[in-house]
Amino acid sequence: MTAISVSNLSKxxxxxxxxxxVSLELEHGEMVALIGASGSGKSTLIRxxxxxxxxxxxxxxxxxxxxxxxxxxxxxxxxRGAVSVIFQQFNLVDRLSxxxxxxxxxxxxxPRWRGTIGYFHRCERNKAQAAxxxxxxxxxxxxxxxxxxxxxxxxxxxxxxxxQEARILIADEPISALDPSSARRVMDVLADINTQDNITVLVxxxxxxxxxxxxxxxxxxxxxxxxxxxxxxxxxxxxLAELYGDASEExxxxxxxxxxxxxxxxxxxxxxxxxxxNA
Amino acid sequence: xxxxxxxxxANGMAPQRPVAPAPEAARAPRNWRNLTLLGALIVxxxxxxxxxxxxxxxxxxxxxxxxxxxxxxFMQPDFTDWRSYVEEMIVTIQIALWGTFLAVILSIPFGIxxxxxxxxxxxxxxxxxxxxxxxxxxxxxxxxLFVVAVGLGPFAGVMALFIHTTGILAKLFSEAxxxxxxxxxxxxxxxGASRTQQVIYxxxxxxxxxxxSYSLYRLESNVRSAxxxxxxxxxxxxxxxxxxxxxxxxxxxxxxxxxxxxxxxVMDLISQQLRKLVI
Numbered sequence: 001m002t003a004i005s006v007s008n009l010s011k012x013x014x015x016x017x018x019x020x021x022v023s024l025e026l027e028h029g030e031m032v033a034l035i036g037a038s039g040s041g042k043s044t045l046i047r048x049x050x051x052x053x054x055x056x057x058x059x060x061x062x063x064x065x066x067x068x069x070x071x072x073x074x075x076x077x078x079x080r081g082a083v084s085v086i087f088q089q090f091n092l093v094d095r096l097s098x099x100x101x102x103x104x105x106x107x108x109x110x111p112r113w114r115g116t117i118g119y120f121h122r123c124e125r126n127k128a129q130a131a132x133x134x135x136x137x138x139x140x141x142x143x144x145x146x147x148x149x150x151x152x153x154x155x156x157x158x159x160x161x162x163x164q165e166a167r168i169l170i171a172d173e174p175i176s177a178l179d180p181s182s183a184r185r186v187m188d189v190l191a192d193i194n195t196q197d198n199i200t201v202l203v204x205x206x207x208x209x210x211x212x213x214x215x216x217x218x219x220x221x222x223x224x225x226x227x228x229x230x231x232x233x234x235x236x237x238x239x240l241a242e243l244y245g246d247a248s249e250e251x252x253x254x255x256x257x258x259x260x261x262x263x264x265x266x267x268x269x270x271x272x273x274x275x276x277x278n279a
Numbered sequence: 280x281x282x283x284x285x286x287x288x289a290n291g292m293a294p295q296r297p298v299a300p301a302p303e304a305a306r307a308p309r310n311w312r313n314l315t316l317l318g319a320l321i322v323x324x325x326x327x328x329x330x331x332x333x334x335x336x337x338x339x340x341x342x343x344x345x346x347x348x349x350x351x352x353f354m355q356p357d358f359t360d361w362r363s364y365v366e367e368m369i370v371t372i373q374i375a376l377w378g379t380f381l382a383v384i385l386s387i388p389f390g391i392x393x394x395x396x397x398x399x400x401x402x403x404x405x406x407x408x409x410x411x412x413x414x415x416x417x418x419x420x421x422x423x424l425f426v427v428a429v430g431l432g433p434f435a436g437v438m439a440l441f442i443h444t445t446g447i448l449a450k451l452f453s454e455a456x457x458x459x460x461x462x463x464x465x466x467x468x469x470x471g472a473s474r475t476q477q478v479i480y481x482x483x484x485x486x487x488x489x490x491x492s493y494s495l496y497r498l499e500s501n502v503r504s505a506x507x508x509x510x511x512x513x514x515x516x517x518x519x520x521x522x523x524x525x526x527x528x529x530x531x532x533x534x535x536x537x538x539x540x541x542x543x544x545v546m547d548l549i550s551q552q553l554r555k556l557v558i
Contacts, residue, residue: 050469081471091466095484104480108471115476157466164470 001028002066003168003200004049004083008059011044011224018044019055020224026202028065028167031194033211033232034204036221037247042204043088045221046172049202051080065167081108084161086171090153094146098137098156101145102128105163124163131159135189151182158189169193171203175210187214208235208251222247352529356537364516364538371515372542374433374508375501378440383494385445390452391478397456407453413446422508436513440501451493455486491557495550502546506539 004026011019019041026032036042047053049062054075061071069079084105092101106124107115114120120128132138135155140148145156154174161169171190175183187203191214194201205211211218212232220228220235220243227243228235240248328334339346358364392398393406421439429435464481472480509517516535523531 052465052468080469083469085466085469087462087466089462091462093463093467093481093484095487096480100480104467104472105470107467107473107476107480112473112476115472116479118479160466160470 002026003028003030003064004202005061005063006045006049007061009045009048009055009062010057010060011048011053011055017224019048021059022221022224022226024219024226024229026200028200029194029198030217031191031201031203031215033215033218034202034221035206035208035211035218035235035251036204037244037250038206040221041224042221043172044224046085046170046202046204049170050083050085051075051077081164082166083168083170084164084166086154086157086161086169086174088173088177090150090157090177092145092153092156092160095144097141098132098143098145098148099125099128099141101156102131102141102159102163105131105160108164128159128163131162132156134162135159136185149182150178151185154178154182154186155189158186158193162193166199168200168202171201173204173206176206183210190214206251208240211235349529352527353533353536355530356533357528357530358534360531361534361538364519364535367509367516367519368538368542370433371505371509371517372502372546374436374513374515375440375498375505377437378505379444379494379498379501381437381441382444382448382497383490385441386448386452387490389445389449391456391482393449394453394456396459396461397478397482403453406449410446410449413442414450415446416443418443418504419507419511422511422513426512431512431514433514436505436508436515439508439513440504444497444501448493448497452486452490455489455493456482459485488557492554495554499543499546499550502543 002025004024006025007023009019009022010017022041022045034042034045044053048055048070049064051069054070054073055062056073058072060073062069064079064082067076067079067082069076069082092098093104100118103120103124105128106120110120110124129138129141132141135158137148137152137155137159140152140156145153148156154177169190174190175186178186187210190201190203193199203215208218212235215232217230218228218232218235219226222244237248237252240251244251389406389410393403393410395403397403398406418439421442422435425435425438429438459482463485464477467477467481505513505515506517506520509515509519510521512518516539520532520535520539523535
């Protein structure tokens with residue numbers, strides 16, 4: 001089954017072509033990396049799939065799980081919520097408690113009046129608490145979200161998407177504002193959601209190491225176009241240099257091995273490794 | 280004259296110079312401009328002397344005997360009727376309280392609708408113009424109008440404060456809304472939340488500290504304004520004050536003024552504590 005289908009999507013900001021006739025398909029259950037240098041169009045593509053922006057022209061169309069979310073530059077607002085989104089800057093509401101931030105994930109699913117007055121059932125609260133436990137931060141539920149560290153805030157944001165119960169999760173550079181150990185934790189949680197809950201994950205990354213380690217398939221963008229779509233194992237440093245020229249330096253960590261490592265998440269259980277081998 | 284002309288030319292040529300122009304050359308025209316402004320100010324003040332009857336300022340000294348008598352009346356405040364003064368003062372505070380409360384309630388929707396990041400121009404421009412109207416007319420003028428409409432008494436004062444304060448608070452509220460971080464609101468939008476829910480969960484928590492601060496400040500200044508409104512017949516301590524001044528009861532007037540000053544000080548202290556409590 002097709003989870004996300006983008007066809008002929010273009011977008012212009014002034015003179016800059018942010019997206020240039022982009023088409024891609026994601027099968028259900030995949031975990032796909034989206035890489036590219038700054039300004040290559042990753043974020044723009046993700047904002048379109050999230051339903052935050054509409055493309056230009058008549059040709060562009062995006063479907064999620066077979067339902068059209070935008071076509072010909074017109075958004076179908078009723079379909080927002082079908083895709084859950086994680087952002088680079090976490091985008092929690094600072095002055096609300098962590099639990100309330102997680103409960104916000106319910107807003108698209110509960111009756112409108114209940115969401116508006118903030119009346120959530122006990123089972124919804126329990127589910128929000130369980131989501132926080134799942135991402136490893138059950139103890140912070142009552143704190144204001146501004147008191148959390150960056151890595152904890154990003155995990156709280158993931159808990160919000162778990163409560164939303166969307167079949168698809170897209171993440172816009174979820175780890176580029178984090179230190180390496182927090183980044184690995186967040187990527188581990190995303191990989192776990194992908195394998196355990198069978199949720200389709202599209203994650204944009206600034207550094208290709210994480211794509212190699214966590215995702216079997218990588219889509220690479222440059223100047224608003226898709227320049228590579230295939231197995232992550234083929235992304236050697238030499239190939240990246242061929243795709244991006246000098247800009248490839250910003251995609252590769254200086255101490256990274258020149259050849260890709262086998263797809264194997266850090267600190268994952270053997271069950272997950274088996275999953276990766278089987279798949 | 281010739282000097283200014285050459286300076287003007289030098290100034291006009293300044294952009295063609297390679298680096299910063301010599302400091303003396305830049306300073307000279309500025310000195311001339313400052314002199315001109317000073318001259319203009321002196322001329323305007325001189326022209327306004329007659330109409331403002333500033334010639335009478337000499338009476339402050341020639342009739343200093345009257346002034347001394349006047350002042351001596353005030354130097355011996357008469358608190359015999361303090362109970363009724365305090366009662367009237369409480370009425371004044373109650374007028375301010377209701378006027379401010381109604382204004383705060385109405386300023387929430389008006390403030391959000393006149394923020395350019397919340398509503399399209401064809402909504403926020405008319406709302407802003409209406410708020411300009413509320414703000415442009417002084418509360419004393421509104422009070423005179425309402426005294427005619429609803430009769431003498433505190434309710435006319437409440438209505439006058441309500442309308443004028445709505446104009447002010449809606450503007451301040453909307454400026455706070457325009458300064459919010461849009462990213463958390465976007466994250467809430469992706470959960471499928473409605474417009475109202477996006478405002479409740481994403482906007483209000485961000486602006487609440489400022490809104491409370493503005494509202495408390497307006498409450499304070501409305502206590503002062505309500506005193507003045509009493510003078511034109513809208514009840515409260517102002518009415519008593521005006522009556523006793525007109526009857527030359529200076530010791531009583533002095534006692535009333537002291538009570539007003541104490542009240543305003545106490546309001547200031549209370550609102551400071553409240554602000555600390557909620558922010």
